Amino acid sequence: xxxxxxxSGKPELLLSTQHSLCPGCGEPLALRTILELxxxxxxxxxxxxxxxxxxxTAFPGIIDVDVLQALHGRAPSVATGAKRVLPDRFVFxxxxxxxxxxxxxxxxxxxxxxxxxxxxxxxxxxxFGETGGHMTTTSxxxxxxxxxxxxxxxxxxxxxxxxxxxxIAQLDGSVYVARGGMHTPAAIAWTKRILREAFQVQxxxxxxxxxxxxxxxxxxxxxxxxxxxxxxxxxxTPTYPLRILKSP
Amino acid sequence: xxxxxxxxSHAVAEAAIQAGCRFYAGYPITPSxxxxxxxxxxxxxxxxxxxxxxxxxEAINMVWGAAGCGVRAMIASTGQGIxxxxxxxxxxxxxxxxxxxxxxxxxxxxxxQATRGGGHGDYRxxxxxxxxxxxxxxxxxxxxxxxxxxxxxxDVLGDFVLSHTSEAVAFRPLDERDLPPxxxxxxxxxxxxxxxxxxxGAPEKLRLNPGSHFAxxxxxxxxxxxxxxxxxxxxxDDAEVAVVAFGSPARFVKYAVxxxxxxxxxxxxxxxxxxxxxxxxxxxxxxxxxxAVAVFEQNAGQMIDDVRLAVLxxxxxxxxxxxxxxxxxxxxxxxxxxxxxxxxxTDVYRGQAAA
Numbered sequence: 001x002x003x004x005x006x007x008s009g010k011p012e013l014l015l016s017t018q019h020s021l022c023p024g025c026g027e028p029l030a031l032r033t034i035l036e037l038x039x040x041x042x043x044x045x046x047x048x049x050x051x052x053x054x055x056x057t058a059f060p061g062i063i064d065v066d067v068l069q070a071l072h073g074r075a076p077s078v079a080t081g082a083k084r085v086l087p088d089r090f091v092f093x094x095x096x097x098x099x100x101x102x103x104x105x106x107x108x109x110x111x112x113x114x115x116x117x118x119x120x121x122x123x124x125x126x127x128f129g130e131t132g133g134h135m136t137t138t139s140x141x142x143x144x145x146x147x148x149x150x151x152x153x154x155x156x157x158x159x160x161x162x163x164x165x166x167x168i169a170q171l172d173g174s175v176y177v178a179r180g181g182m183h184t185p186a187a188i189a190w191t192k193r194i195l196r197e198a199f200q201v202q203x204x205x206x207x208x209x210x211x212x213x214x215x216x217x218x219x220x221x222x223x224x225x226x227x228x229x230x231x232x233x234x235x236x237t238p239t240y241p242l243r244i245l246k247s248p
Numbered sequence: 249x250x251x252x253x254x255x256x257s258h259a260v261a262e263a264a265i266q267a268g269c270r271f272y273a274g275y276p277i278t279p280s281x282x283x284x285x286x287x288x289x290x291x292x293x294x295x296x297x298x299x300x301x302x303x304x305x306e307a308i309n310m311v312w313g314a315a316g317c318g319v320r321a322m323i324a325s326t327g328q329g330i331x332x333x334x335x336x337x338x339x340x341x342x343x344x345x346x347x348x349x350x351x352x353x354x355x356x357x358x359x360x361q362a363t364r365g366g367g368h369g370d371y372r373x374x375x376x377x378x379x380x381x382x383x384x385x386x387x388x389x390x391x392x393x394x395x396x397x398x399x400x401x402x403d404v405l406g407d408f409v410l411s412h413t414s415e416a417v418a419f420r421p422l423d424e425r426d427l428p429p430x431x432x433x434x435x436x437x438x439x440x441x442x443x444x445x446x447x448x449g450a451p452e453k454l455r456l457n458p459g460s461h462f463a464x465x466x467x468x469x470x471x472x473x474x475x476x477x478x479x480x481x482x483x484x485d486d487a488e489v490a491v492v493a494f495g496s497p498a499r500f501v502k503y504a505v506x507x508x509x510x511x512x513x514x515x516x517x518x519x520x521x522x523x524x525x526x527x528x529x530x531x532x533x534x535x536x537x538x539x540a541v542a543v544f545e546q547n548a549g550q551m552i553d554d555v556r557l558a559v560l561x562x563x564x565x566x567x568x569x570x571x572x573x574x575x576x577x578x579x580x581x582x583x584x585x586x587x588x589x590x591x592x593x594t595d596v597y598r599g600q601a602a603a
Binding site: 015016018044045046047048050060061062063064065066067068069070071074077078079080081082083084085086089090106107110 | 270271273297299301302303305306307309310311312313314315316317319321335336339343434435436437438439441442443444445446447448451454455456
């Protein structure tokens with residue numbers, strides 16, 4: 001066995017591999033990527049995660065960093081209070097698209113405009129996963145959800161999706177804005193790179209940093225888990241291309 | 249002790265600073281705006297943070313973040329703004345986050361909002377109702393203490409009159425050595441296991457158990473109620489009628505009772521200082537030998553429900569207040585005229601007012 005080298009394992013900051021999210025979900029992959037970076041950057045002892053409300057709200061109980069649980073939509077405001085009173089701590093928010101872009105649009109936009117020095121992470125799967133697959137602001141045109149079942153999302157009826165990363169990038173208070181995804185090994189590696197850059201912006205204290213991560217939701221997209229990478233490439237990346245929208 | 253002349257809103261803000269408050273978030277709204285103005289220049293002087301937030305919802309959630317990190321935090325608004333904050337104000341009680349919430353109300357229509365909780369779920373805020381600027385200073389300082397002791401938001405109910413009245417005040421620091429350190433706060437888990445500060449309760453064996461957490465919160469409420477009731481009374485020894493009033497109008501009532509005494513009427517007053525927990529035993533004991541209890545409040549009748557619950561039908565209860573505004577709607581109206589109050593009390597005393 002000595003010849004075997006461990007190349008992968010449970011992140012040390014994950015206290016349990018038991019979580020209640022669906023097989024094939026992209027959110028645990030995003031969490032893993034974030035926790036690996038917190039360890040690699042030696043931030044565990046000064047990290048405060050501000051967690052929104054969604055499927056990922058199952059995570060705080062199994063991660064070994066301090067957590068402030070926020071209400072739906074309000075994580076950027078809670079993170080503002082935390083980072084302003086403890087400016088030397090490393091503060092990041094975790095929100096889904098329903099949480100951030102539907103309910104909490106005001107909070108995220110103003111926090112970015114104020115140049116708050118925390119990192120906001122958006123886990124974007126284009127549905128309200130926890131409630132069972134309803135349309136959010138970021139559902140793409142044509143997307144079938146529980147509330148757009150017959151027609152898919154139709155612009156005339158349901159409006160257009162908001163590309164929040166593009167909105168944030170337009171604001172003078174944002175310093176770093178990028179979009180990644182969890183659907184392929186290459187996308188995960190890319191996302192780890194942009195998360196690292198975002199975290200480094202926070203550590204440098206120069207302004208607001210923002211990372212959007214496209215995550216798979218086989219349950220509420222009504223596709224087999226193995227088909228979700230293709231689904232993202234066909235349906236999501238045309239609206240939400242993986243790229244750095246703004247960097248110092 | 250040095251006393252300084254200060255407007256009520258500024259005095260409340262300074263009392264918070266003196267109590268160690270180092271985070272304030274607010275959104276302008278009359279008549280609480282002067283607190284935000286004061287904090288905007290005073291907080292930086294003491295190394296604190298004042299946020300001119302973009303909405304009441306953002307403001308209270310910023311307070312949530314600061315309080316969750318263990319920092320004393322305050323917010324102020326008036327009833328309408330407090331309404332917008334209710335989701336957070338309810339859940340902060342579940343998250344056991346201490347903070348002080350000042351409501352410079354317009355009149356007294358926010359009694360139910362404060363004492364019943366305007367939000368969802370089983371929770372209470374402690375509610376303190378000062379009637380002078382000095383008392384507001386003292387109760388803000390006490391409010392921070394009680395918030396930390398019980399790990400629960402504390403509301404301080406002022407109003408337009410209190411906010412804009414200037415009086416000489418002294419700042420008297422509390423002895424707070426008995427307060428436990430905030431070992432629950434989220435500060436970065438240096439040298440300790442991680443904290444999860446959440447309205448769902450900290451995980452037990454890596455699993456959330458909201459039911460047992462909510463039950464623990466509910467079990468805390470009777471302990472607060474038993475320990476924290478506060479009330480002031482006057483002229484009750486030989487009284488035949490007592491007037492119950494809180495906040496600024498209680499000051500007018502005290503004057504009116506004084507005048508009634510001079511006119512030969514055996515009248516007293518009862519002033520609840522805590523509205524939750526309501527000082528029901530004091531009210532019940534005071535009412536025992538009376539012909540009638542009169543309730544003066546500047547609303548359509550809200551605290552009168554708590555008076556009725558305390559008295560339980562043993563004595564007739566008469567509403568002598570009412571909604572009373574000037575053209576601005578800020579809650580300063582003709583019902584506060586001393587002669588008006590005196591006349592209403594006199595009617596009750598002479599048995600000419602219907603219960």
